[in-house]
Amino acid sequence: MIGALMYLQMQSIRNRLRMRLRRLKKPKYLAGAAVGVAYFYFFFFRNLFVGSRSPAAADAASPETLLLFELMGALALFVMVLAAWIFPHERAALLFSEAEIAFLFPAPVTRRTLIHFKLLRSQIAILFTTFFLTLVSGRFGQEGKAWIHAAGWWLILSTLSLHTLAASFARTRLLELGVSHWRRRIIVLAAVGLLVVAVMRWVKSSVPAPAESDFADIEALKYYLRHALESGPALYALIPFRLIARPYLAPDAAAFVAAFIPAAVLMLLHYWWVVRADVAFEEASVELSRKFAERIAAVRAGGGWHSTDKPKKRKSPPFALRPTGIYAVAFLWKNLISAGHAFTLRTWIFLALFAVIAGVPIGLSSSSSGWLLPAVGVLTVLLTGYSVLLGPAILRQDLRQDLVNADILKMYPLRGWQVVLGELLAPAVILTGVQWCLVLLATATFSRFPEDNPIPLATRLSLGAAVAILAPMVNLVSLVIPNASALLFPAWMQTGRQHVGGIEVMGQRLIFMLGSVLVFGFALVPAAVLFGLVFFFVKIFLGEMLAAPIGATVAAAVLAAEAALAVGWMGRLFERFDLSAEMAS
Amino acid sequence: MIEVEGLTKLYDKFPAVSELSFTVRSGEVLGLVGPNGAGKTTTLRCLSGIIPATRGTVRIAGEDLAQNAIAAKRQLSFFPDEPRLFEYLTVWQHLIFTARIYQVVNYQEIGRQLLAELEMADKVDLLPGELSRGMKQKLVIACGLLHSPKVIFFDEPLTGLDPLGIRRMKDSILNRAREGAAIIISSHLLHLLEEVCSHVLILKGGLKILDGTMDEILQKFSEHAGDANLEEVFFRATREANENA
Numbered sequence: 001m002i003g004a005l006m007y008l009q010m011q012s013i014r015n016r017l018r019m020r021l022r023r024l025k026k027p028k029y030l031a032g033a034a035v036g037v038a039y040f041y042f043f044f045f046r047n048l049f050v051g052s053r054s055p056a057a058a059d060a061a062s063p064e065t066l067l068l069f070e071l072m073g074a075l076a077l078f079v080m081v082l083a084a085w086i087f088p089h090e091r092a093a094l095l096f097s098e099a100e101i102a103f104l105f106p107a108p109v110t111r112r113t114l115i116h117f118k119l120l121r122s123q124i125a126i127l128f129t130t131f132f133l134t135l136v137s138g139r140f141g142q143e144g145k146a147w148i149h150a151a152g153w154w155l156i157l158s159t160l161s162l163h164t165l166a167a168s169f170a171r172t173r174l175l176e177l178g179v180s181h182w183r184r185r186i187i188v189l190a191a192v193g194l195l196v197v198a199v200m201r202w203v204k205s206s207v208p209a210p211a212e213s214d215f216a217d218i219e220a221l222k223y224y225l226r227h228a229l230e231s232g233p234a235l236y237a238l239i240p241f242r243l244i245a246r247p248y249l250a251p252d253a254a255a256f257v258a259a260f261i262p263a264a265v266l267m268l269l270h271y272w273w274v275v276r277a278d279v280a281f282e283e284a285s286v287e288l289s290r291k292f293a294e295r296i297a298a299v300r301a302g303g304g305w306h307s308t309d310k311p312k313k314r315k316s317p318p319f320a321l322r323p324t325g326i327y328a329v330a331f332l333w334k335n336l337i338s339a340g341h342a343f344t345l346r347t348w349i350f351l352a353l354f355a356v357i358a359g360v361p362i363g364l365s366s367s368s369s370g371w372l373l374p375a376v377g378v379l380t381v382l383l384t385g386y387s388v389l390l391g392p393a394i395l396r397q398d399l400r401q402d403l404v405n406a407d408i409l410k411m412y413p414l415r416g417w418q419v420v421l422g423e424l425l426a427p428a429v430i431l432t433g434v435q436w437c438l439v440l441l442a443t444a445t446f447s448r449f450p451e452d453n454p455i456p457l458a459t460r461l462s463l464g465a466a467v468a469i470l471a472p473m474v475n476l477v478s479l480v481i482p483n484a485s486a487l488l489f490p491a492w493m494q495t496g497r498q499h500v501g502g503i504e505v506m507g508q509r510l511i512f513m514l515g516s517v518l519v520f521g522f523a524l525v526p527a528a529v530l531f532g533l534v535f536f537f538v539k540i541f542l543g544e545m546l547a548a549p550i551g552a553t554v555a556a557a558v559l560a561a562e563a564a565l566a567v568g569w570m571g572r573l574f575e576r577f578d579l580s581a582e583m584a585s
Numbered sequence: 586m587i588e589v590e591g592l593t594k595l596y597d598k599f600p601a602v603s604e605l606s607f608t609v610r611s612g613e614v615l616g617l618v619g620p621n622g623a624g625k626t627t628t629l630r631c632l633s634g635i636i637p638a639t640r641g642t643v644r645i646a647g648e649d650l651a652q653n654a655i656a657a658k659r660q661l662s663f664f665p666d667e668p669r670l671f672e673y674l675t676v677w678q679h680l681i682f683t684a685r686i687y688q689v690v691n692y693q694e695i696g697r698q699l700l701a702e703l704e705m706a707d708k709v710d711l712l713p714g715e716l717s718r719g720m721k722q723k724l725v726i727a728c729g730l731l732h733s734p735k736v737i738f739f740d741e742p743l744t745g746l747d748p749l750g751i752r753r754m755k756d757s758i759l760n761r762a763r764e765g766a767a768i769i770i771s772s773h774l775l776h777l778l779e780e781v782c783s784h785v786l787i788l789k790g791g792l793k794i795l796d797g798t799m800d801e802i803l804q805k806f807s808e809h810a811g812d813a814n815l816e817e818v819f820f821r822a823t824r825e826a827n828e829n830a
């Protein structure tokens with residue numbers, strides 16, 4: 001029977017790989033794969049061929065340092081194992097896909113075989129994680145020690161995985177015996193509390209506490225920690241965890257073999273524990289798999305991983321939508337509802353009032369010296385800048401959210417540009433609202449530079465007005481880029497119903513990030529040039545106070561023209577867009 | 586009302602629908618039948634303007650779908666097999682949004698009437714996540730009928746409905762047809778089509794293999810096999826198409 005399950009696993013992997021390789025026939029995936037491979041090569045694999053960047057540093061670890069690492073690792077494992085006994089409140093459940101449940105649960109397959117299937121499958125994830133962790137820890141190329149670290153990681157991850165599973169079986173068995181979750185937690189916490197008290201008493205009586213001066217010396221602290229954990233009750237409590245951590249830290253092959261044997265015995269004991277536990281996990285597994293499938297469906301429909309955890313709440317509309325008027329406003333209304341309660345008119349009025357009421361008194365106290373005013377000022381300016389760069393990535397109540405519903409949108413009697421404009425409005429409005437509040441706060445508070453040079457109110461008002469005028473159009477242009485990308489390359493943006501992954505998609509996203517920055521920068525150039533020219537002439541003829549707002553108005557008009565051209569082009573893209581054809585390829 | 590001439594849809598080089606021509610007049614109900622992969626859903630998606638046809642013309646209530654898409658789309662409604670809704674809008678908010686898109690001034694009156702007909706009057710504040718599949722289907726129908734379309738496309742309209750819902754849906758389709766709508770229904774439920782359709786079109790591999798009025802088609806096949814029903818007609822027509830291929 002296990003042969004059939006292995007066949008299922010191997011064929012699934014093989015077919016997934018074949019599908020990914022087939023995707024490389026498309027130039028955009030091939031380019032993405034090339035960039036992804038280059039990224040992996042330069043960040044991880046390069047050391048495989050040219051050696052470690054600092055082999056000396058790794059080899060310099062003294063036996064004392066290795067011992068400390070072992071103790072720290074054992075302590076971390078202890079905490080992880082403890083968590084498996086304290087936090088979970090579910091019955092034992094093995095995660096199967098819905099198809100596996102449909103095929104395997106009614107089939108004449110023993111419970112033990114199912115467990116073996118799960119263990120086999122978990123090994124694939126563990127081996128991948130081992131490979132990744134070994135790469136990340138930069139161990140390849142270090143005089144043949146990479147295999148020690150890989151084997152060490154594998155042992156740690158496998159034992160932890162087995163222990164987590166065994167603990168879930170044991171918790172379920174305890175529940176069947178009438179030991180509730182809270183009773184179990186109290187017992188475990190009491191035992192841990194006793195251990196901690198015993199360790200503290202031992203340490204207090206046996207290890208001299210570090211003096212205040214010792215805190216400046218890391219070696220003294222290391223010494224204290226080592227002795228606290230390597231003697232008395234902690235020594236015995238940490239033995240199994242140290243056994244598991246030790247092979248990873250082995251300095252050579254002989255030490256590894258010596259450390260590996262007891263650790264492997266411990267892992268095999270866990271395996272024996274898991275396969276011998278005859279606990280009913282089927283019902284809880286069905287429920288777990290259902291939840292997992294719902295979450296995947298929610299993610300593919302544009303929601304979050306936890307969006308199915310709690311029933312959604314109804315959200316109040318931000319304003320009353322009349323049945324006639326500009327179409328784009330309907331999309332703004334809809335997407336503001338999607339954004340949630342935080343983005344109602346009441347919220348904005350409250351935030352603006354807060355910025356004025358809190359900011360003005362701070363700003364007026366400009367005579368007093370100190371770091372508060374410059375700090376608040378610099379922070380608000382930085383946040384405004386970050387909101388331009390990060391806002392479009394965070395606020396996705398636009399085409400990126402709605403492209404999965406493209407069939408509905410395309411049925412509407414609207415021009416493509418009307419749909420696109422409507423879809424862009426909600427994040428642009430939200431971002432602009434946030435930035436206007438920040439500008440208000442900055443105008444009110446940023447009355448001094450960190451070097452104590454005062455900033456006159458007139459200058460602040462002038463610059464504040466300029467930023468406020470520019471913000472909506474800058475946001476619109478910055479939102480055009482990811483939305484146009486979603487229309488051009490829906491598979492890159494993960495808007496569809498089909499999850500996409502792999503090295504080629506990662507490479508595509510790197511290209512996209514770089515491309516977005518370039519396009520955004522390029523789009524700002526004409527507006528920046530005109531702003532500079534207008535600012536220069538207005539300053540000469542009308543004075544400095546008006547130069548920035550008038551320059552910003554001209555720049556905003558240029559950006560508006562760019563956004564209008566882009567929306568028109570995106571509208572034509574949307575009219576030709578066929579998500580099913582995109583996703584089928 | 587619905588005039589289709591030489592409709593062809595290619596996916597790369599694969600013809601999902603080839604040279605399809607037919608007409609559905611006001612008050613007629615056309616049953617679109619065919620095995621899986623015959624091109625029924627692709628046809629409906631082309632007719633409703635969701636995807637552009639590769640070749641051919643589609644006229645909805647006299648408006649060319651390619652040349653004057655907006656005017657054509659104002660006259661039609663498409664009900665897909667899977668109800669697609671905005672998960673963050675309540676039932677009533679869906680109607681408000683749809684009303685603005687189609688500029689339906691008296692939407693409140695029509696909306697309440699539709700919800701009452703569909704037995705959803707007490708569900709106006711619920712989100713799609715709180716509705717059963719059948720209820721979602723009904724909400725899609727309420728949204729689709731809000732602007733009183735003259736042309737209606739149904740893709741498997743009975744999926745997820747309970748027996749009473751099925752009865753009401755059949756009545757609703759016939760009522761809309763009596764009121765003058767031109768309707769196309771794609772379904773595998775041949776008994777449903779036999780009950781509600783005035784015309785039948787059988788597709789296979791994207792090609793039309795048979796069309797005509799229900800009576801003509803049943804009569805044609807009855808000459809060979811006594812009292813034929815649509816199921817027998819379907820099997821024989823597709824078998825003959827296989828043999829001719």
